[in-house]
Amino acid sequence: MVELGRMLVVFGIVLAVIGGLIMILGRTSLPLGKLPGDIIYRGKNTTFYFPLATSILVSAVLSLILFFVSRIKR
Numbered sequence: 001m002v003e004l005g006r007m008l009v010v011f012g013i014v015l016a017v018i019g020g021l022i023m024i025l026g027r028t029s030l031p032l033g034k035l036p037g038d039i040i041y042r043g044k045n046t047t048f049y050f051p052l053a054t055s056i057l058v059s060a061v062l063s064l065i066l067f068f069v070s071r072i073k074r
Contacts, residue, residue: 032057 037053
């Protein structure tokens with residue numbers, strides 16, 4: 001049970017750091033969420049938003065970061 005508790009604490013800290021980074025990046029003028037390729041449909045009473053280009057960009061960046069972290073650990 002001690003290992004589970006430590007894992008939950010680490011997971012919580014990681015989530016807090018990610019949340020802080022998102023808040024900081026939200027105040028900058030980065031166009032994340034407004035890239036060409038993001039799908040926005042505004043109907044009469046509804047709005048559908050699918051950030052396709054943003055998702056691909058974030059996925060590529062995270063893949064590179066995790067690749068370099070795994071190379072450093074070896």
